[in-house]
Amino acid sequence: MATTDDSFNGLTEHCNDCDLETLHEISVQIRTESRKEENAQFSREPYRVAECQRCGNRSSQRMNNA
Ligand SMILES: [Zn+2]
Numbered sequence: 001m002a003t004t005d006d007s008f009n010g011l012t013e014h015c016n017d018c019d020l021e022t023l024h025e026i027s028v029q030i031r032t033e034s035r036k037e038e039n040a041q042f043s044r045e046p047y048r049v050a051e052c053q054r055c056g057n058r059s060s061q062r063m064n065n066a
Contacts, residue, residue, distance in 0.1 A: 013050060017057040024050040029060070 015022045029047045046063045 010053070011050070015052040015055065015057060016059070017055050018052060020054070022055075023053040025053060026050050028063070 009026045010023050011026050012021050013024045014020070015024070027049050029049050030044050031047055033043050033045055047060045048063050049058060049060045051058045
């Protein structure tokens with residue numbers, strides 16, 4: 001099992017739309033979340049985004065579980 005992180009960042013995962021194990025492109029997005037109650041405070045949260053290469057459905061998951 002030789003994986004190269006530099007080339008295609010693909011992973012086989014279950015897609016809810018396809019209801020199948022499909023190839024997903026994985027990327028990481030940093031989202032800035034503004035909190036309504038604290039306007040001055042912004043938090044940057046990394047999200048792991050998986051895009052189904054079959055149907056194009058995207059699912060994102062917050063990476064910080066703290
Ligand atoms: Zn799909």
